[in-house]
Amino acid sequence: MTPTASGATGSSSSVPDAGTDGIARKLLARRLRRFLVVVALLGLAADQITKVLAVALLTPGEPVPVVGDVLQLVLLRNPGAAFSFATGATWIFTIIATVVVAAVLRVSRKLGSRGWALALGLLLAGATGNLVDRLVRAPGFARGHVVDFLALPNWPVFNVADSMICTAAGLIVILALRGVEIDGRRATRSARR
Structure with a gap:
């Protein structure tokens, strides 16, 4: 037994208090x-x-091959969500992106996992990137069209922010399947079921 700072005796084990x-x-x-x-x-x-x-x-709508037909650059302005869904509801996506950014910042206080930090950082970057477009690009504040320019075969045109959001979603699924919680702890098998 060794004396503690208060003068009492305590265990000298290496287990932190x-x-x-x-x-x-x-x-x-x-x-x-x-x-x-x-x-x-x-x-x-x-x-x-x-x-x-x-x-x-880039000239709007004119494809520029980068890797043959596998990857092309095509400038489009998207007023909706992914796959040009809900093109008349740009302001709704502006609100959703703002909520996502706020939620990521709030949840980040509980971080204990590098994987979650990476996933949330990518999600924050992607949501903020598209939010910036919606806030500052034509036709006006909170109604701006998102710039998309990456084209793959049989896939809608997208941008770097969209790629980061999808990568973040994939990482979040992997972390959840592995039972890694935001604080870095591992979920028990019974909690994952």
Whole structure:
């Protein structure tokens, strides 16, 4: 037994006490939030730079082959959601994107997993990238059309933000199937059923 800071005797085991564990968890969460923000900022920059280049260099509706027919660049302006769904409801998607951004920022306080930090960073980047288009592009504030320019065979034209959202969704499914919770803990088998 060794004396503690208060003078009492305690065990000298290497098991951290609850206070030390709580501090370590907070430091990890802070590091993971920084990682999430870096991923989100880099993703947002990539999305916005590629959209600016697409608008500046591509003629609307004219395909430019990059890898034959497998990947083409085609500039389109999408007033709706994915697959040009609900083209008359741009303002609804503006609200949804704003809610997603707020939810990701709120949930990020509980981060304890690098996988979740990556997934949420990509989701934040994608949602913010398309939200920026809806807020600042024509025809007007909160009604802007999203710039899409990547075309694959038999698939709707999309952008970098859409790719990040889909990648985030895939990562979230994998993390959920593996039982990894946002705080980094593993769900028990009975909790996953």
